Amino acid sequence: MQYQSQKVAIPYFVGAIVLFVAQILFGLIMGLQYVMGDFLFPEIPFNVARMVHTNALIVWLLMGFMGAAYYLVPEEAETELHSPFLAKLMFWVFFAAAGLTVAGYLLVPYSTLADITGNELLPTMGREFLEQPTITKIGIVVVALAFLYNLGMTILRGRKTAINLVLMIGLVGLAVLFLFSFYNPTNLVLDKFFWWWVVHLWVEGVWELILGSILAFVLIKVTGVDREIIEKWLYIIIAMAFISGIIGTGHHFFWIGTPEYWQWWGSIFSALEPIPFFMMTIFAFSMVKQRRRNHPNRVATLWALGASVMAFLGAGVWGFMHTLSPVNYYTHGSQLTAAHGHMAFYGAYVMIVLTIISYAMPLLRGRTAANSERQQTLEIWSFWLMTIAMTLITLFLTAAGILQVWLQRVLDSPLPFMAAQDQLTVFYWMREFAGVMFLIGLLLYIASFFVGDKEPEASVKTIA
């Protein structure tokens, strides 16, 4: 760590991990409700657990991105952050808004929450992933504006690097596209069409720029490879992400009342979407292979490599599996969608946030380069437990999805939804056990911050 103001990243990273735990706990509740339908009913109905699960994920990833930006932008710009105070203040605004929103989900019926937050004035609630009360959405916009202002002023004053520029384009895009969440017409087709401008153009568009720049930053640090080479890779990866992903939005416009030509545009361009992820894998591995130094923080390198592989598998391979319209006709909105969603979010976004935390946290806590041997060993265990658990979750949901599609959509006399679900129970149970394994991995991850933190740092010699 070279600049004092990078320390504002700490609360963002801690807040992210707190919400990560909440996300996983509510995921386990939902997993159990899939096999024990009335579990916690009526106190926590499935839809409430799901809101907490997905919204906590989105908010903690955003917090992770913000923490990453507050850490890496000053270092790249070679100057202190414009206003550390504003960054700290915005953390507490964001964290309080997230906490109040989750409390609202859990304590009152959703329609009451809509009433007391004045949803009538500007109805934006009740759409998937955008369930937050309108006032929370306005709060997110305020936090995002303050955040972009703070970073923008820092970059203007300092060195302009490709990593900072790409990160800023990604973050500005994120904020601008979020504004579409305030557009909610009665016309369902228009509603859905522009809802995807937030959802798809986030995760398959501008978020990939954020992912790419964090990955590039960490790879420069842990491999010592020349910046020119790394930034060249970054540009070509994000070029492919936009070239494939923008028109690739069309793979959501097959069956929602939009013109049929989207089946061509969407199928062809989304079939190209694995390319940037594949390039990311090649990029990460070849940079590590060409490394000019051995960094004592070997677990950060592991996370970076792991993210590149799992993002390719989850977003690339599992996405491609059901993206062509003749296939998607049968698989749309089934457990296959859930399988893809889980591994893609974990591989691309969860793992990249854990990569930057793994790299930056030891430095922020006063280490010169890395955590102790013991801490790293524990964190490596958590890496494998969480990654294998998520792979199992994905495989079980994939099996459930294939069977569901067969029973409910392919058979000559198709089963009703609930009858088909009853046939999937065994897969849902196995998914739940894999979920418990994920939780154990997460607890080990948290333990790695505390167990062995008084021991001396790992050095290159001790790991050689």
Next chain:
Amino acid sequence: MSEAFTKSMARNIFYGGAFFFLLLFLALTFDTINALPKLDNRAALESPVGPQIAKGKHLWEVNNCIGCHTLLGEGAYFAPELGNVYKRYGSNLDAVKGRIKGLISLPAEGIPMRRMPRFKFTDEEIAALAEFLKYASEINTSGWPPNDQG
């Protein structure tokens, strides 16, 4: 990557590619908006039941129905698809209303299966929800879902 391929070339591909495909996307969006009146069943929205459909969509949202169900395949996968539920119940509004009423008035305890929350809807609200679901089922979805089971 080869030395002849420089960072500034890569940067130009990014800016050029992003700009070109963004423009193409906007052009396709413009065309889609113009084509929608033939596909999106807006005649229903402009008909006398239009206000009821709007009310039904609002109720759909403020009760977070998407948190369990899918609508045209989007949402949660815990409960049945509702984009075509009107057709599944024989294109009969009364059957849809009866089904909703039945599901929300099950006893709170003692039914060990996936359940719908006990929403307190008036008859008028149930009618609005049914009209909204009828409207959704008449959107031209290019033949999706493959059968009435959704």
